[in-house]
Amino acid sequence: MSLINVTNLTFAYDGSYDNIFEDVSFQMNTDWNLGLTGRNGRGKTTFLKLLLGKYEYSGDISASVSFEYFPFPVEHKENNTLDVIDGIYPDYEYWQIVRELTLLKVSEDVLYRPFESMSNGEQTKVLLATLFLKENSFLLIDEPTNHLDIHARKLVSDYLRTKSGYILVSHDRAFLDNCVDHILSINKTNIEVQKGNFSEWWENKKRQDHYELAENEKLRKDINRLSDAAKRTNNWSHEVEKSKNGVRNSGSKVDKGYVGHKAAKMMKRSKSIEHRQHSAIEESSKLLKNIESSESLKIAQLAYNKKQMVELDKVSIRYGDHTVCSGVTFTIEQGDRIALAGPNGSGKSSILKLIRGEDIDFTGTFRKGSQLLISYVSQDTSQLQGGLSDYAVASGIDESLFKAILRKLDFSRTQFDKDLTSFSGGQKKKVLIARSLCEKAHLHVWDEPLNFIDVISRVQIEELLLEHSPTILFVEHDSEFCKNIANKIVEL
Structure with a gap:
């Protein structure tokens, strides 16, 4: 067990003014099975490539393990599967690959068939089996489900649940729930790590979003109320201050010291209200940064003349x-x-x-x-x-x-x-x-x-x-x- 530390990570692609990541810090344990989630274009694959050292960045990523990325590129798909595996990881024992393929319900005879003769799903399983032959590596598994049918997804998910030490990018909720124990979420403004499967993370996010929306509404009302109160108090203060030079109805002169004290007191109260208002605005600005917009979509399908x-x-x-x-x-x-x-x-x-x-x-x-x-x-x-x-x-x-x-x-x-x-x-x-x-x-x-x-x-x-x-x-x-x-x- 060891830690992967990400400290003050900032990255943008060349020629872009927008940072993909900005000053993000978090820790991961190499024994965890992390599900990596985030909206499209947020940088999930980019983050995996940063771990692999593919791009230059500012900040620090420190780890005592090496990283391996899935899917592997296969240049010569016409070769026998065994030769493809040997080209990816030559130091394996034959019994090890047979063991992994058996767990994935893949027949041993595929090893002696051209790699390209297998279905996309079989190719995915063989490459996953090869990936887990590598020792002392933290595995970066990028969307393995795209060529898997429902039954194969369940099988691969069960397989991954028996393993440890990887980041898994997938948008399949049931798949993630079955095999991850932590969620690494790329949000609008930060990256967070949370213990639990995807459904637990999703429920926590909805609760947090609901809380922040309610707090923001409460603060908005407070800000409006305080703004009105500050204006009223400020107006009263000015009116009282103007009365210092006036004359009472009885004909006696106004007590300027008393009036000045009263005006100052009202002005102090106005400043206090303004301070509370600014505090509420500042508190409100800390909310809603990671609320994901998901406006409703519409579809206007044409009516057909027959059932x-x-x-x-x-x-x-x-x-x-x-x-x-x-x-x-x-x-x-x-x-x-x-x-x-x-x-x-x-x-x-x-x-x-x-x-x-x-x-x-x-x-x-x-x-x-x-x-x-x-x-x-x-x-x-x-x-x-x-x-x-x-x-x-x-x-x-x-x-x-x-x-x-x-x-x-x-x-x-x-x-x-x-x-x-x-x-x-x-x-x-x-x-x-x-x-x-x-x-x-x-x-x-x-x-x-x-x-x-x-x-x-x-x-x-x-x-x-x-x-x-x-x-x-x-x-x-x-x-x-x-x-x-x-x-x-x-x-x-």
């Missing part, structure tokens, strides 16, 4: 000689929120492509309503490039509405001037979702929309779908999201 939109009856899809799914039967009716579930490779994305109208080789019965407008969110964000304004024009959507939605999803105005290629993975997915919310459609089809998206934005999207109840077919491996949103589940 039933799509029907599949015993549909099978083939690619050449390979059948990816068979006997698929379900309908989409207005108001349905359907989760299309199943393991990786079971044909979920192929079903979505068929419904969208892509040229797919299938058998069985497939019917789609005439003039049905579909808005699609793809898994793939690699096509995003150029500016947001040009993207809005090319997509045929209202630019003002598009950017307003992105603002609600925590985009800063400075982000609007950047090229889409510079956005984080989560920010790119938000661009696709914002575009979809702007499109005129009868049906929304979303393929793994939440990959890389932060938890607060996930909750916003959940609230949107629950409030407006649009007709939607989606594939998503976040079990909490599916549980909260789907009113139907189609299992492949």
Whole structure:
């Protein structure tokens, strides 16, 4: 057991006027399993790279362990898996890798297959197994869930729970809850470490936010009341001071000493009230710095002229000689929120492509309503490039509405001037979702929309779908999201 000390850390990218981190200090224990959370673009991956020594920074990071980053880059995916592992960590014992693969329910024979022949989920498991062969290292695990289906996520989460000494970046709430014992949160103004799993941290944050909002409202009322009192007392003081040179109604002269004393007393009281007012303002300024804005989103889905939109009856899809799914039967009716579930490779994305109208080789019965407008969110964000304004024009959507939605999803105005290629993975997915919310459609089809998206934005999207109840077919491996949103589940 040892400590990792971060002291007065400040960092900004070259050419940027905005610091990603500014004078932050905290400690981590190398035995902890930390979940790293924070909104997209806050610097989670940047922080991991700072630990790895990839960037220059001011302040100090001290640790008695080395750091290892996941995922490893694999240059020659055509090589056998065993050779890939040997290239990453040559000092392992064969029995060790077999033990780790067994824990992850991966067959030993994958070691003698080309690495590229495995599914993305299998590749993830093999690289995680390799990662945990390394001793005396603190592991930095960056979003391992993006290629894992729901069942694989549970398996990997159970695996990570048996380990210790890592930082895990993930936005999957159930995944984090199962395997972390501390949360490292990158907030608006600082970085905090808190004991407990994600749900415990989330409840504490909501309580703290609620308390600060209530305190801020109380202080605001106090400030207004004190401001009015200070003005009244100040006016009284001036009126009394002016009366020093006057004459009483009885004709006798005014006692200037008494009046002056009374005016001074009132002025002192006014100054005291002003001091209390300034104290309240100062106290208020310390609040709300880490309150996350999460304004409600809206969706204006078009009404369709029929109840039933799509029907599949015993549909099978083939690619050449390979059948990816068979006997698929379900309908989409207005108001349905359907989760299309199943393991990786079971044909979920192929079903979505068929419904969208892509040229797919299938058998069985497939019917789609005439003039049905579909808005699609793809898994793939690699096509995003150029500016947001040009993207809005090319997509045929209202630019003002598009950017307003992105603002609600925590985009800063400075982000609007950047090229889409510079956005984080989560920010790119938000661009696709914002575009979809702007499109005129009868049906929304979303393929793994939440990959890389932060938890607060996930909750916003959940609230949107629950409030407006649009007709939607989606594939998503976040079990909490599916549980909260789907009113139907189609299992492949």
